[in-house]
Amino acid sequence: MLELTTFILLSIVTLISAILVITRRNAVHSVIWLIVTLFGVGGIYLLQHAEFVFAVQIILYVGGIMVLFLFVVMLVNLDVALKQARFARQWPVALVTAVLLLAQLAYVLYNHGRGLNLPPRPLVAATAGNTQAIGMALYQNYMLPVEIASVLLLVAMIGAVLMAKRKLE
Amino acid sequence: MIPAEYYLYLGSGLFTIGVIGVLTRRNVLIILMSIELILNAVNINLIALSQYFHAVDGQVFAIFVITDAAAEAAVGLGLIIALFRNKETVNADEIDLLKW
Numbered sequence: 001m002l003e004l005t006t007f008i009l010l011s012i013v014t015l016i017s018a019i020l021v022i023t024r025r026n027a028v029h030s031v032i033w034l035i036v037t038l039f040g041v042g043g044i045y046l047l048q049h050a051e052f053v054f055a056v057q058i059i060l061y062v063g064g065i066m067v068l069f070l071f072v073v074m075l076v077n078l079d080v081a082l083k084q085a086r087f088a089r090q091w092p093v094a095l096v097t098a099v100l101l102l103a104q105l106a107y108v109l110y111n112h113g114r115g116l117n118l119p120p121r122p123l124v125a126a127t128a129g130n131t132q133a134i135g136m137a138l139y140q141n142y143m144l145p146v147e148i149a150s151v152l153l154l155v156a157m158i159g160a161v162l163m164a165k166r167k168l169e
Numbered sequence: 170m171i172p173a174e175y176y177l178y179l180g181s182g183l184f185t186i187g188v189i190g191v192l193t194r195r196n197v198l199i200i201l202m203s204i205e206l207i208l209n210a211v212n213i214n215l216i217a218l219s220q221y222f223h224a225v226d227g228q229v230f231a232i233f234v235i236t237d238a239a240a241e242a243a244v245g246l247g248l249i250i251a252l253f254r255n256k257e258t259v260n261a262d263e264i265d266l267l268k269w
Contacts, residue, residue, distance in 0.1 A: 163247030
């Protein structure tokens, strides 16, 4: 019961702040509401005993990516954008399309999601922690994907530096 | 215990909000933030189903998704800085050089 109440509260916080992210005029406010959303999603990870992903979410998303976003929002000038229209011309069509998408997803979930009841025990036994289990999986079964991800991060780093450089010589 | 379908409903709701943001906003920065919302919706689904199937693989995939989000944010923000330097705008509908 307490778990369900926590889940509902976290869901409401997540969804409302997500709606605020896409409706605020000022991009700085959007970043702040996105941080609230990410905290809500982190709470939902914690509710499912995914402690390591929760820590990664807080440290990497909130601590890293969002600070990067704030920097760039403050680099590009906001004064002009504050006076312009927030939404593109095609917004009614886009809204109808998105609502249709939500209706499809809800329809499929309503008809086929009934059997999906979470088992009552937590994912990993109490003797081996969640972090240990993920570490084992990452460095044994998923060794090659980890290496590919590291190459991807290197490429992204070089790409970001190259893009943001003032002039190419 | 919370049924897994509740998490999937939450994931679809967050996904749809992200899609609305991508399709309707003009500011490129907020479009990037909406993509982060979509990736988080995917992560909610991955972790709920990881617990449902009693396997840790879903959480490993969620970590890969977060890695991709970091790479995407770095490159995307670099692109926005380069764009703003050249065109003095961050509005998606004013970037129409390839539009004939």
